[in-house]
Amino acid sequence: MSMREISYLQALNEALHEEMARDMDVFIMGEDIGLGKGTLGVTEGLRHEFGPERVRNTPISEQALVGAALGAALTGCRPIVELMFIDLLGVCMDQVANQVAKVTYMSGGKARPALVIRTQEGVGLGLAAQHSQSLEAWLVHIPGLIVVAPSTPFDAKGLLKTAVRDDNPVFFIEHKLLYSLKGPVPEEEYLVPLGVADIKRKGRDVTIVATSHQVQYALAAATTLALEGTEAEVIDPRTLNPLDVETIAESVRRTHRLVVVNEGCRTGGYASEVAATLGEHVFEYLDAPIMRVAAKDAPIPANLQLEREVVPKEEDILTTVRQMVGSSGW
């Protein structure tokens, strides 16, 4: 495959272009997506290319937006919804949890809402407590939803295209700090399968499972650790639910140590879920307790310096791994 470097944002934009061109049933709904670039820029150029019928601006009502998309999906369309912030989940949670996720089951499998809800999460822009959260834990708790969180341009494009083509509702979580990240993406068309984790770096001493933007910190930490003689394996689940348990378990059976890194709050967080699941699978291979590196159980401050103190960063991963592999104890 011939590669070029493009940003995560460009990769998503390409995926939308390609899937809309490929399938006339695909259309987009969201707030402020039709004018110019859209709030975040992911939908740039789409209205110009595909027209206002397929790139639709909606009122500021996430409940109506998700509900309308579900209705369209039930009639055979393949809508893509842009939920501007994951923090807005609270507004549309009844549609998400009780309608979108349940309709297949409630209809005895007759209704298959092929619906993608794109959103973005996380810190990085100083947007304070109501626009900086990482709420994937809310979503993975709901049976009936596929939850995806890509960490590279390659994964973002490949996974979004697969999500659009999948007949199940998919929650597609992007991250504020990843949009500008550049990486190799093939010129040719490709897909990344749902439910398959990716080993971002091989290592023998400790397995670091990280999600979304934290994968970048995990990779940076692994580089530092390698200089200290500790080879960390970094795994991105990519699909948060269903989790690719076997790829992670296979890794931990080799390394005997597992750290789970997630930007969500520690208590009841996604890191806890991965830790508990792996504990059930690899207990007898562990040489140290499974450790979580997660955000403090606190609101995200508006001040960027304080924001840094609440969510995990490279140093937090380093400290945890050093404790686990060293003889100083954990």
Place this chain on the structure above:
Amino acid sequence: MNTEIRMPQLGMMMVAGTLTHWLVADGASVKKGEELLEIETDKVVQTITAPVDGVVKYVAAEGEVVPVLQVLGYILTVGEVAAEPGEQSPRSVAVPPSSVPLAQVPGAGPAGRIRSTPIARRIAALHGIDLATLVGSGPGARIVEADVRAAVQKAAALLKEPQRRVLRSIPLTGRRAVIARRMVESLAQRAQLTIVREIDATELVKTRQALVARASELGVRVSYDAILAKALATALTEQPILNASIESGVIVVWEEVNVGIAIATPVGLVVPVVPNAHSRPLVEIAGAIEDFATRAANRKLLPDEMTGGTVTITNVGLFGIDLFTPILNPPESAILGLGRIASRPFVVGERLTVRPTLHLSLTWDHQVTDGAEAGQLLGRIAEMIGDRRYLSSLA
């Protein structure tokens, strides 16, 4: 938390070790990794380091022999020791001094759970390693993977070593100890060396056969030992320098030649002495030796009969040995070794013949004299043994 320090099992055969030294005072603080105590087994001395930070509490005393895995002492977490009595948490071990022995604290005794990680347990089970035999290097002395891997390696190394199981242990006491001490003393203190001559034993064999034929007339079966004892004694009267002892810096040359006869018995070598061999007839010497042999086998020799020797004869021909290097029997300065009499190629004049020959191995002390004298002595004996007239004069 208190951390037990146990007597480690350093080898499969180890059942106990001696706590030789505490390297940290009772009640003193110690840091993880600092040398804590020293133990000794019959094979090694090993220093044990503190597995955690804390305050040392002795259980075993220096010099005590402690069975493997039994508690030698504890390391108490500093905070808990310092806690006020009223503030003690339920799991605190900071009991007031001289109250409940630490061994009675729940979970502290040898019956307590072995702390180990799951992978450590898994690998231990795979390789049949008993976790109770390991000392953990992890937090709270927890046994981690690295500890088990090290034990697996050690066990593998042990397997590669040749097996050497004890069939029986024989204390080096009694006669064995006496022989051992005298032999080591001899080799350590005497400048001994061995010279060897091969002699034509044709006449010796003929003479001996003739004497054996007359056994009922003589009242004894004359042995080669007897003939050689007589010849040795006679040669030493002619050249007495090796019929000597070194006593307090003085070479004492003896007038009498008392010949010790080395006799193997089931309980070790004995050397009864034929006194005045130089002046006694062969038949008498032969009778004495025969009597010694009989009584040695029945352990009936008297201590007095085994003292006062001035020279010794030892015969290993019976074991098929041709020549050897006997060890001097202190305080004597010469010992004559007899090898096997056997038919061997032998040059007589310019002609290769087959003759019965005998190797005489003479070990002597170079402190007492030099090679010329020793060589002459051995030469004289060889000459006598090869001389039909001398031999026929013996009986």
